Amino acid sequence: MSSMSQEILAFILTISGWVLVSSTLPTDYWQVSSNDGSVITTSTFWSNLWKVCVTDSTGVSSCRDFPSMLALDGYIQACRGLMIAAVCLGFFGSIFALIGMKCTKVGGTDKNKAKIACLSGVNFILCGLCSLSSCSLYAHRITTNFFDPLFLDQKYELGAALFIGWGGSILCILGGSVFCFSIADSFSKSHSQENYIYKGAARQSHISSYPRGQAVSVNQRPPPANSNSSRVQHFDKNVYV
Template sequence: MSAVDSLGFLLGLVGWILIGISLGIDEWRVSSLDGSVITTSTIYENLWKSCASDSTGVYNCRNFLSLFGLSDYIRASQALMIISILMGFFAAVITLFGLKCTLLGNTDPIVKAKVATAGGAVFIVAALCAMVPVSWYAYNITVQFYDPLYPGTKYELGPGLYIGWAGGSLELIGGICLCLTCKSASGATRAPGSYAYTYRAARSTPGAVSRKINSELDNTSNYGKSAYV
């Protein structure tokens, strides 16, 4: 099942890269033109900064001045995305030692399968840490957009969210594929149609052994006496 763990590693690695790309994209949310009076400028934001561009292509960005001035969900999303990036990196390193096509670490197939499963579990956690803030961020955009009493600027979903969803989905699928390698390796250790037999030696006591020896000696002496009759 080397193809399954290699495919899982590639999917997880590509998903981790996409999550990193989504974290650096400025357009997590883009100002909506629906009901807006000013249509010559566009405002877009991500977790770290806010940018504005006009119809001529000139744009200006500013970082958020204070972490404590942000909404709670933005601060939580920042933390979860950073955790996802770090865990994805460690998952890729762990999985490298568990791939059957590599000679790193222990070469025992069972040990490698367990290491690959551990890497797959970390990939799954990293995917969830990325998909939760992306979905949470999109949920707040949707709620604000459909709230008629919301006084601020209304936004729409930006491309950074879609890339984050794609990366988290690939990491999740890759982690599941890696977790399946442990079951495949344990099933491959026993050939199809073979059966295992367990032999257990009969227990004997010293008294039983002595009685058996005496019985054999009596039979031998009786045979000797009848031989001369």
């Protein structure tokens, strides 16, 4: 697969992952109340990074935003920061990808475009790691409370937003890695071509140092000065007269 095809594939993966990660941030169902051990459920509790809601049996939802950011639990604040950082990194990574791809006409020389594309891959990898850490931290808190026998409050299960965030994170990491590998391949190919051109130029300059019509190979050595073959006698045209 050529480097341009790899860049197009990486761009599709990273943009898809970034869209999923961005859609995870405002999604409602980060955690949903568990029905384990309940015979009759009249309401469903669910929450995300910004609010907590309850839905009754008729489908009517009542939500309440978190009153204070500083009074929130530490893991929610950490998840907010990581998700916002992931969205920002993906945004800048997409811009760098558009500039650094070979199929676009902006970015300058191929060497500069390769550096910009590599920077885009690093941004997308960091985007995926931030989103993956945020979703995993939130899921760890849910599972810890669920399996804790001493936790007597409402227990929750993993919501759909966490699975969407995990999927987007994996796509961002895979796409960013493909970006970096495609740039590494292009650098290796350009380096080998430069070595070939340099060696060819050096050999051409060595051959051209001989007079015209007397060019010899690089490994050929001139005969010794005292050899018999070099003693050629030249006679004048009137020698036999």
